[in-house]
Each structure stands twice: as structure tokens, then as C-alpha cells.
Amino acid sequence: MNDQDEMTKIDSSKIGMHRQAALPPKNSNCLCGSGEKFKRCCADKLPGWQLGKRTRDALAAKDYASALVACRADITQYTIWHKTNTDPLLHSAPEAVEYFLNLDIRALTELAELLGMCYAETDKSDEFPATLEQLRLNINHPRWQRKIIYLQAFHALTADKNKRASRRELEKLGSMEFETDIEILQLYIELFHDDLTFTAKQKLVDRIILLAESAIDRLHYRCIRAIDFLLIGDMQDALQEISVAVDAYKQDSSKKADSLYERHRYTMAIGLVGRLSKEPKWTDQAIAICKDLIEEDGWTESGRADLLRQLGDEFRFKGDWVSARDSYRQAYAIQSLPILQVFLAECLVETDGWEIAANTIRTVDLIEPKSAEFVDYVFTFAYIAIAGDDKSMLSESENLLRGLSIPSPYFREQRDSLLMEVINTVRTGKSPAGTNRAHSLLHGMASTVLRYMKLEPNFMGIGINLGKILENLSKDEQAHPAKQNRR
Structure with a gap:
């Protein structure tokens, strides 16, 4: 048999199979997408039924180089299983094999996503697109x-x-x-x-x-439905949608014990209910859950910063400026995002005076002009200018607001109202009523609302500690070996 042209059939009892496995030719490219020859890459590293264990252990130890090697071997192993079991039936019995095809695609997708993270952690992200092109060949x-x-x-x-x-x-x-x-x-x-x-x-x-297969995914996208109503200025339907979403989540029979991820997403949802309904009980509930979540040890630094930001958002909406200021400062100390300085500057108007707030807003790093964060920056800059009756800042605010392109009717209306307050302040001087009206326009905060439009679910994106998750998963599998997926 020519191993350059055909798949090699060998006794595979050593790699956890109960039939002969279809391994790639030794001199062909490895199935992991590395570009290396199979014999020099994953041939002697196949994990068999221990698939995933070495990867989890390496990630838990933050040994990303070893995790990359182990994850490649996992992909190669699973692809061999696919080519041995599923692939032969794709043409002869496509309906009968549909379940296993879906299983294979899902499994290899998850492994590829994990591989991408390993590439990123080892500063090899630029190699990942070429790897994906190699992986394209794994399932026909x-x-x-x-x-x-x-x-x-x-x-x-x-x-x-x-x-x-x-x-x-x-x-x-x-x-x-x-x-x-x-x-x-x-x-x-x-x-x-x-x-x-x-x-x-x-x-x-x-x-x-x-x-969606999970209750938390359904909650998230029902929240997006509500946001879409909000963006066209339909506050009533937005509130109805978000209220239905929260109720449905609480009553969802498929919802199991809440994970950190689920509690985080749920807290954001009830915080949004508080903003739309203006009922303090929702904001207070969001604050209480945020405080509990921050005490958990399953977060990365970025995840903890994200929670502190949300806590600051809730305190800010409630009008507890000292607590909001302190939360944003803690978040910024962990992750120096420009938007945190913007929110901090708003709080400083109330706690430390508009001069300190003005100095803070002027030190904000460059924000992408077409982003929701830039809308918040311009709105906050204008509010500080009005609060301080600063002619230079007012003039700059007017120019920023006039140049602000906003597709959403909801935020466009806020922009126009804020622009009128800036113009009135220039003409007649500062007034408490005008300052209060300007401040009330900040409660919508584009980036806070539009956080729901970010791609979810993506647990890495909200900063959950992957090592902790994998460690817990490993413990669970050891306690319940029957749960392991054995093809």
C-alpha cells in the first residue's frame, strides 16, 4: 500500500478505537493544520480516549505552549475518528449519519476555537488563518x-x-x-x-x-430584541420585551444551576430592566448580584474589571456617585479602557467638581469615532462643559455634537437635545435646570446599552477564567466518567 496516496489502515486498539482506524499517511500533512508532516507532528501524541485531558491540564497550569501541542493532537485524534466512523457513511447513508456529522462538526469547531486561543496565548495568532485552511480538509x-x-x-x-x-x-x-x-x-x-x-x-x-439550546442564550437574544425597539425610540415595547425575557429566563424549565456566566448575563439583563422601567428594585438587585459575583474566584482580571464596570454603571444610574466613582477607578486600575475614564469623569462632576472632571475627560485616549464609546465620550464632554459653563469646552462640544453621526433615532434625539442645551448655555449662561436636563440625557449611555449587541455567548469575552472552568470540568469527568463522550 502506498502511504503517500491512501489512508493507512492499522490496528488502533492503542488509541482507544474498537476497529481499524484511518490514519493519515506518515508523510502527509498532519490533520491538526500545523503544516508539519504527520510523522513529525501528532503521530506519537494521539490521546485516544484521554482526548482533551492534556490540553485541560496544560491550560490550567497556564502552559500554553504545551496546550497548543496537546490541542493539535486532540484535533488530529478526533479527525481520525471522523474519517474512520462518519466519513464512510456520508455518501452511502447520509440520513443515518446526520447525528454523528453534527456531533463531529461541533466537536471540531470547539477544538479549533480552543486552538485559536492557544495560538493567541503563544503569540502565533497570525498563523491561525493558514491553519484553518488546512483544517478545511478534515470534513468533506x-x-x-x-x-x-x-x-x-x-x-x-x-x-x-x-x-x-x-x-x-x-x-x-x-x-x-x-x-x-x-x-x-x-x-x-x-x-x-x-x-x-x-x-x-x-x-x-x-x-x-x-x-438556542440554553436559557441564557435565549435571554441574551430576547434582550437584543428589546434593544432594537429602544433604538427606534419605542420605549414601551422595549420594556415589555425585556420584562418578558427576564420572566421567561426565570421560568425556563431547561435552566439548571446558574454558572458565573449565566449570573453575569442575567445581571446585565435586570440592570437594563431597571434603566427602562426606572424602578429602583431592579437596579438594587443588579448591584447585589454584582457584589456577590466579584467575590467569586473564577474570573480573569479582565472579567473582574468588566464586573466592576457594570457595578459602576448600576451605581451611576442610581445616583450613588461615590460608589460609582470608586467602582470605575477599581475597574480602570485593572484594565485601562478609555470608556472607564469617560464614566469616571461624569461621576467626578458630582464628587470632586467639574474642573477635575474636565481634566479627566481631556486625558481620555483616542476612541474610535464611529463607536458607541465615542457617542458616550461626546455626550459626557458636553455635559461637563455645561456643568462648568466653560466657553472653550462648550464651543468644542457644539462642534463634536454637530459632527456626530448616529443612525439610531433614540440616540439621535438625545444628541439633538444635548446640542440645544449647549447652545442655550452659550447664549444665556449656566442654569441648574439646564445642567440637570443635560445630565439626564446621559442615562441612556450608548456603550452601556449596546453592550448587548456584542457577540455572545463568548465566555472568554466576558473574562471567565478558562483554567478554572477546565479544572472543574476535569473534576466532574473524574467523578462521573459516564458523562464523557465516547464515540
Whole structure:
């Protein structure tokens, strides 16, 4: 048998199979996508039924170089299982093998996402797109090809911060009219949200809600439905949607014990209810849960900073300026995001005086002009200018507001109202009523509201400690070995 041209059939009892496995030829490219020959890459590292264990152990120890090697071996191992068990039936009995095909695509997608994280942690992110192109060959099915495009687009968005490149990748998939892959739909909404009509967005979100397997995913996308109503200025329907979403989540029979991730998302949802309903009980509840979550040890530094930011948001909406200021300062000490300085500056007007607030807002690093954070920056800058009756800042605020392009009617109306307050202050001088009106316009805060439009679920994005999760998963599998997926 020529191992250059055919898959080698060998006794595979040593790698956990109960039949002969289809291994790649020794001199062919390894199935992990590294570009190395199989014999020099994963041939002697296949984990068998211990798939995932070495990767989890390495990640828990923050040994990312070893995690990368182990994750590659996991991908190779699972691909061998696919080519041995599922692939032969794709043409002869496609309906019978549908379940296993879906299982394989999901498993290899998750492994590829984990591989991407390992590449990032070892400063090799630029190599990942080429790896994905190699992985394209692992499953000979259109759904896997679409998944590779999704992974390329996701990488461009998250690792390269290149939304334009991400959009170009996803556009290769064509129409989303009949798409049933929830991850592709999620990313599509993230990338093309501003280009879609209200009706088109609602249809896509409704489809995601139907496809979602977890209660927390359904809650998140029901919140997005509410945000869409808010963005067109329909406060009543927005409040109704978010209230229904929270009630549905609490009553969802599929919801199990809340994880850190679920509690975090739920807290954001009830915080939004508080903003829309202006009922203090919701804000107080969000504050209480945030405080409890911060005490948990399962967060990365960025995750803890995100929670402190949310706590600051809730205190700010409540009008507890000292607590809000302190929360934002703690968050900024962990993760120096410009938007945290913006929120801090607003609090400083109330706690330390407008001069200190003005100095703070002027030290904010450059913010992307078309972002929600930039809207918040301009609004806060204008409010501080009004509070201090500072002619130079007022003039600058007027120019910033006039140049601010906002597609949402809700925030456009806020911009116009704030612009009128700036003009009135220039003409007639500072007044308590005008300052209060300007301040009330900040309660909507674009970046706070639009955090719901960020791609979710993505536990790395909200800063959950992956090592902690993997450690707990490993303990759970040891306690309940029957739960392990054994193909």
C-alpha cells in the first residue's frame, strides 16, 4: 500500500478505537493544520480516549505552549475518528449519519476555537488563518466548509480587530435566509446589525432564539430584541420585551444551576430592566448580584474589571456617585479602557467638581469615532462643559455634537437635545435646570446599552477564567466518567 496516496489502515486498539482506524499517511500533512508532516507532528501524541485531558491540564497550569501541542493532537485524534466512523457513511447513508456529522462538526469547531486561543496565548495568532485552511480538509461536507469561513471571520474580528475583513469573510456565505447554524447567525448580526432593517433583524434574532439550546442564550437574544425597539425610540415595547425575557429566563424549565456566566448575563439583563422601567428594585438587585459575583474566584482580571464596570454603571444610574466613582477607578486600575475614564469623569462632576472632571475627560485616549464609546465620550464632554459653563469646552462640544453621526433615532434625539442645551448655555449662561436636563440625557449611555449587541455567548469575552472552568470540568469527568463522550 502506498502511504503517500491512501489512508493507512492499522490496528488502533492503542488509541482507544474498537476497529481499524484511518490514519493519515506518515508523510502527509498532519490533520491538526500545523503544516508539519504527520510523522513529525501528532503521530506519537494521539490521546485516544484521554482526548482533551492534556490540553485541560496544560491550560490550567497556564502552559500554553504545551496546550497548543496537546490541542493539535486532540484535533488530529478526533479527525481520525471522523474519517474512520462518519466519513464512510456520508455518501452511502447520509440520513443515518446526520447525528454523528453534527456531533463531529461541533466537536471540531470547539477544538479549533480552543486552538485559536492557544495560538493567541503563544503569540502565533497570525498563523491561525493558514491553519484553518488546512483544517478545511478534515470534513468533506458543505456545513464544515461554512464553519471554516465562520472561524476565519471570527478570528479577523476578535484577534485582528478587523471588522471589515471579518465582514468580507462572512459575505462568502451568501444569504442568511435559510441559515440554521446559530454561531453563524450570531456573528452575522454582530457584523451587519447596522445594515439590516428592523424587520430583518427581528427575524434573525427570532431564529436564533428558536435555535438556542440554553436559557441564557435565549435571554441574551430576547434582550437584543428589546434593544432594537429602544433604538427606534419605542420605549414601551422595549420594556415589555425585556420584562418578558427576564420572566421567561426565570421560568425556563431547561435552566439548571446558574454558572458565573449565566449570573453575569442575567445581571446585565435586570440592570437594563431597571434603566427602562426606572424602578429602583431592579437596579438594587443588579448591584447585589454584582457584589456577590466579584467575590467569586473564577474570573480573569479582565472579567473582574468588566464586573466592576457594570457595578459602576448600576451605581451611576442610581445616583450613588461615590460608589460609582470608586467602582470605575477599581475597574480602570485593572484594565485601562478609555470608556472607564469617560464614566469616571461624569461621576467626578458630582464628587470632586467639574474642573477635575474636565481634566479627566481631556486625558481620555483616542476612541474610535464611529463607536458607541465615542457617542458616550461626546455626550459626557458636553455635559461637563455645561456643568462648568466653560466657553472653550462648550464651543468644542457644539462642534463634536454637530459632527456626530448616529443612525439610531433614540440616540439621535438625545444628541439633538444635548446640542440645544449647549447652545442655550452659550447664549444665556449656566442654569441648574439646564445642567440637570443635560445630565439626564446621559442615562441612556450608548456603550452601556449596546453592550448587548456584542457577540455572545463568548465566555472568554466576558473574562471567565478558562483554567478554572477546565479544572472543574476535569473534576466532574473524574467523578462521573459516564458523562464523557465516547464515540
